[in-house]
Amino acid sequence: MDQSVVGSDAENKLIAILKILSESSEPLGSITIARRLEQDGIFLSERAVRYHLKIADERGYTEPGGRDGRMITPRGRREVKEALAPQHLGFVREKLELMAYHTTFNPEKRTGQLAINTSLISSESFKKALSAMKDAFKASLCVSRLVAVAREGEKLGSVLVPEGKTGLATVCSASINGVLLKAGVPTEFRFGGILEIADFEPRRFVAIIDYAGTSLDPSEQYIRARMTSVGQAARTGSGKILGVFRTLPAPARGVVEERLAMLKRAGIGGVYALGHTSESLYQIPVAMNRIGMVQLGGLNPVAAAVEAGIEIENIAESGLIDFGELKDFSEL
Template identity: 45%
Template structure:
């Protein structure tokens, strides 16, 4: 198979992965065209049939093609995503593809994925719940994925369980759908003092890294999220966004709707053209501080449990999410 043909087929698989649901050949052709590829629907069907034969895709009657677990592993192997690119580009793309509507509580949301060995499952609920209940996670909902199942581009390995936490970029998606432009500036370590955001002690700009800052801080053991949840003082992962000051009231309305759906919003909002937690903003801009979705699993690392986390792991349907209070009971039902 030529490199050109392989790139086409991998891009089709990538589109199926990002959709989170089966797509028709016509819809796939439209997606390819929107990305600058001149291709007919007939040619798309030809390549999809070849992918079916390889076991990378399957067909669901009246719904369309879907990506199989084997296809997901092939994408991971091929490094379809531009892994050397900047994180800001991925944030923009994933934000655009989110479809969640706060009014109807329908559509897809962005999630992070953390892999944990099943032998730790009895301890997970007690370690994770305090972060949610203290408001230091992003929202109050999460997902649970068993071994052999998939989320985004990742298949859960044998002996592991996947914890899906709502990514804070979901907030960006909701703002974009409301017609409000938003800029993700950086991710950092946020000091919590007396249960309130106090200052950033370290930052990494999104347009200068290919890795998620919160992944770096958590895996490096730089957070004290469990302590912050327990007594109101500690270091957590958070991000800084900017919005037009003229949209401030509309952002507050969107924030309230998202929180009402359990998806979380901002921890702190600044004022027009004024620094927020000593972080300057441009003229006519307002700053936002938002808790990181991966904060929920940070106490596991802080307690010496090895996890493998990936921010912006993929899109899942909102209906799959459940309250963190159900985690322990759901874990107990796993084989």
């Protein structure tokens, strides 16, 4: 098949197959794939599915997984994400809202589930990666020091850790917004950005990506583009880190401060600044009767490891994890 024929009927069918594989944590065979395609209104015989899977194998999008089954590869996941991008504008904001809605964590009882990010690291490089992250966690350039680790074949959120990899879960900033939502405070998810800090104090956002206009998580994009200097910021107090901007109803400020204090006692922080009613915050305008809130990106420690030259695949907002499964970074 000519790979340049993007948007062709055959190419669309291949993407549909890859999408189904990307939504499964287990290998799928041609029979199962054909049935799921039929549910989406795409009718392919098992033989036709096998034909497309052969092409997917040749391109490195899939690999054998068990008897007659296929699993999607990281390259295949990227292909699906890029191919479906035009359909997914605003997808990140919707995903964040969903993560917040599904967060059940109770900071008083310290029970329930939190939203996480998942980072896949070569098992051979895992200890080196942890070493590179150490300063960022120590400087609290993170949402929380609480993390979880999974070996190959295990899951973190919705992500199955592939062969040769170790998964690291970090607490996602949407967890904070989920706790606020349960307290009756809705969040407007504005954008993810690069936050410049000096002496550990925020100065300004030097780059922003509006959630409404992207299909890819901003933090993933900034890390991939090597736009951060988290390691330097952790050591010196000055640098460029991952930050996010939200707004909240101004009358809820008291409830917000109360919940943030409860979260902090439970080991979850990551709120850098809370603004005043209708006032700009670090040069970002805020609407009437709302307050701005700057939060740290949950992937900041991982960004420090990437800066150190370690290859890492990040899946932001990858799912939920029970609070009891998390442990302090120092225990790894």
